[in-house]
Amino acid sequence: MNEPRCISDPSGDTLQDWIEEMSAFVKTIDKNHLLTVGLEGFYGLKNPKRLAVNPELWASSLGSDFVRNSKVPAIDFASVHIYPDHW
Numbered sequence: 001m002n003e004p005r006c007i008s009d010p011s012g013d014t015l016q017d018w019i020e021e022m023s024a025f026v027k028t029i030d031k032n033h034l035l036t037v038g039l040e041g042f043y044g045l046k047n048p049k050r051l052a053v054n055p056e057l058w059a060s061s062l063g064s065d066f067v068r069n070s071k072v073p074a075i076d077f078a079s080v081h082i083y084p085d086h087w
Contacts, residue, residue: 006063
């Protein structure tokens with residue numbers, strides 16, 4: 001999926017629904033296909049205890065949440081894209 005975002009819904013619900021729907025759809029086509037979301041590792045607004053580890057406040061408004069998005073049943077593994085020179 002590679003760094004999906006939904007800035008129109010910072011709650012993360014829209015993106016979460018999309019990840020769940022698309023990952024389940026891919027599994028109907030190929031149940032052996034390994035899936036990951038490919039996130040930047042940011043935490044969303046529903047994870048307030050972890051917000052302090054985001055690089056800056058903007059990271060929590062992208063509609064993504066590393067833990068929540070990675071817990072989707074059809075997601076097989078988690079990965080984090082890190083850009084330390086920019087953060």
